[in-house]
Amino acid sequence: MQAKVSRSRPTESQEVVGRVMDVVNTTREEALRIETDRLTSLSTHPVETVPHSSPLVSSLASVGRKITTALAHATQSETVLVEIAALLGEAYGVQACIISNQGEPYSKSLTAWFAKTHLSANQQGEILANYGMIQAATLERSSLFVSDLNLSEINSISKALPIRGVLSLPTQFQGHINGVISLLTAQAHRWSDLEIETLTQVVDHIAIALTQLTLQRKVAKQSQSQALLREVSIAIQNSVDVPQIQVMVLEGLARTLEIDRAFVLRTKFWDPRHSLRAKSDRVPKARVMIDSEWNRDPIEVDESETPLSQSFWITDCAVCQSAFLSPAKFFAFSNSGKFPSNLETAPIFDAEKMPALLLVPLESKNRLLGFIALQQKEPRAWQPEEVELVELVSAQISTAIIQTETLRQVESLVEERTAQLQQSLELQAKLYEITRKQIEKLREMNQRMDEFLSTLSHELRTPLTSMMLAIRMLQQANLSPDRRQQYLNILEQQCAQETNLINDLLALQELETKQVAFQLQQVDVKELMADLSNSFNQRWSSKGLTLELELPKRLPLLNTDLTSFNRILLELLTNAGKYADPNSMVYLQVVPQPGQQMKFSISNIGSAISEEELPHIFDKFRRCQGMTQNAVPGTGLGLALVKSLVQHLNGTIEATSTEMEGTQSYETCFTITLPQNLEIVEV
Template structure:
């Protein structure tokens, strides 16, 4: 591009000089407008903020024929957010960090001036350009205003001292408006992104609170609610470790007294603990189950600071609390540097503590602490509900023997009865929900059976038709019986009432036998079956019936969802003290959202019902329970293969010996 500016020269003829100045002014206006159009095109077409600023810096640097051009956007704290830096040649290297720091300071100092100019930075005011890199000889800068505040700065520089002409300064001011528009759009994009992030975070927090609320309403299992609240909160806030402590006061009347910031005699008990799988610092301290409050200066600080939480962002802040000599190592403050402890309280009584920790320094945000307060309140409410329920139950048991003694006892018994009725209603509601879930699985076979019965009642029905409808009746009846048997077996496994019949099993022989059965079943679909086994037989001690049912259900599932004329593979091998078996088939992939729920009861993949693929959604749930029953593990993966279809792989891990003392 040709130079934007014309050099000034001596003109003895005033008229001629005026004409030349008019020509230069028109060229200056035209070229400034052309630069503005180029900048506007970059604003519209650039893919991201850094690219946008870099391209603008490049065209401005080339137009002004300078050695470098830098554009910086700043936030309300005058911190650089996005940078576009261009140099005229690769050999010119200017350290960016000192340059950015100086530009931010200069933009603030010269905020009320349209621009700042240094023809020779070595002769400029030292305290303003002290941090400028020595590679800079001259500099021209313009503070950029967006919505009434400084949104950035644009600067031109030369490696040697240089006199910036009035035309160059005017041209820089002219293009600054277009650059300010670009920066305003960048700031607006960042604001929109920030607001979207806030909305997403708020929605995530609300979902967490809803989950805890629903769990506390639908279950009386305090441990399960503790685990849900702790794990979900820790994962939402991306902390590395967390645990819940409950307090038991040695003086039962302490909670009834007027307290004056005194430390009570109490025992703290770890009732729930969570640690992220990637945390590679201290191991779990679950062995420290109980300790005295007098052993923990942190717990004492929380009680003294009640109702405010204790929030520590780093080890340096910890030293200010005088808690370095923590006697109990449950907090392990030297390994977990950031810490938040919130009191669990009800009507001024501390019930326990909700603790979250980061393995490195972390600045706790206001929205994070607000979420922790909401979760702590919900946990406190759940504790009170549980305590109240236990107290009521204890009171009813005590007063039942004295029912005839007083009307007061009768009134309390009536209240207890009313609560039990409410519980029965809740149980009845759970039963209705279960029946509703089973409705589809039961109605379809019954409808087919009803239709077959009506057809059989028709007079003069041919023998072949009668046999057909009887086959339908038998098939659907068997389907109902199998469904009921599966439900009963599943309930038996989930309640840990199923017995183990441990015996020696030759897995190699069993796989070869079951392979023959399924090869015949899959002929119509054109499925091939390959079994890859080691030369030595795979022998293990396990429950043979459970293992056979696991293999049968997995192969049945593979047959349903495999593409026609594809291959089902089984690979098995020894690994340490285990046998690892992989069952692979090719067909429609498993959606990512379905993978985590594929072993849930009545859970089927998306579109399976619409594709008329038969199934109750119990098979894989039964497989998971049976695998756990024999101390094994099962996992599933779904990946796109080279042929374009998906490769679905179930990995079954079985121990060589089975401990019959399992629960």
């Protein structure tokens, strides 16, 4: 079992830690004597002890060989630590074995093994959450042997950890402590010399495994750093937009350095001539704005309160002032106490929640363009290699910004010089294009009108024919009640089909003529998706279809026209179920997008949509080849209505049909992108 824990020590009671340390400071003989007297007097609270039986001796004697074998055959240090923890836990017969890695100052971790039948999930969580108490005591005293605690000590420690016996030693490699190994029992236990000596002998093997793990992580981070630098360089060479490069950089830094928050700050000077750093003691008038941001745990707040909407004067932030006036290449603060205290710090840095800050200026020829800011929720000593990576990335972003600004200036100059000539040519081209489009539009309208009349005639006549036949049969005097009810059902069904067709045509006309008004309301997307899932799973049960939802843990509310939005989902899900292979899955995925947008994807596995037909599937009365021949019901208005409704909500829709490897089926996917707040888009 692998568990990640925080780097900070647990904020447990000082009284609990003091009692644990009193036990550590007591000599082993005195502790045994005191505990023996206590056990004699407490006949109602027997203490379980482990005799040095032959199986235990044999198990402990072979544990060293097993660990050596595991190290020799291991390819990943994380795997071998899990195996070592299990070997030690089973050999000692304890309830838990925990190995902590102290090799990296910014990435400490725990490898834990628990006996399956002795500790509940809640108890295991308590041990992991409060393990820092045992770890701190072990590192302070270089060892920790707790056995047969007296009653008061048991009660005190039980409040924090469900354990009563501890055997814990630090691991060292080349004279430096790089971890802690701890054996924990749920009952009081006298640790024998054999048990202690055996653990002492395997500590060096564990230290080697921890060192290998640390080296592997360092190599992996170095590879990630090189990959990030290479990716950014390629993006700059390919003239990728600066915002995309910034997002790429922030995500790469977050992944490589394991930080909690990262953002790019851009400075806008009132007078660009004053943008040179360290040229005077006066801070110029400049506005600082967040250009891009990455947050490990985004918090749902109003748009007016998000960091992306915040800005501040550089004179209102002590950190930014220091960065502008100093020629230093970076500014690292390990905790909130290191921040400049002469002036207030901008609220976006939030020193209380994010006490560790690394600020690297974005500059070109001593001209300040902005900053890259990295933050951590816990105090953190920024390593030289981390700072070097951020500096290299900062230089690349600065190059991209200057390159983009220069390109814009050149393009602006060229456009200005050629504006008059282009205006004349564009006017002629527009006239020609307008004429051509009008002719094409007339031809297309004639063709669509013919198709429309043909399809509409078919869609109207077919239900009318069925209704006429049903009416004639109902006129028979000797018709049985069951048959009469059957023909009445046919009449009702065909009449409903005619009504739906007419309603769809009217709805399309209203949408195309912009006669539909918005009825905005807050939509809980998760609740709506759950209702759709229940409804369609019941509707598709006969076909063996299942609707699978893929929703993020946190999903903001959607401010939109609920009626139009619900109709879009119903039409697309109905369409997906109609063309999906039997006994397959239909997927509905929701993903929030940058820029206050939300993406909805509905996909199914079934027959293909050809490349020739794909651009026309949203046309009215347009159906794929073979659908009519295969008797697949439909009027060809559903997707046309969906597209009009999506445009009505200021969104976009696209469709793809991709062949699945190893099968003859295709995955057809409809992707809709809608604004999260339709009211803001309209304004």
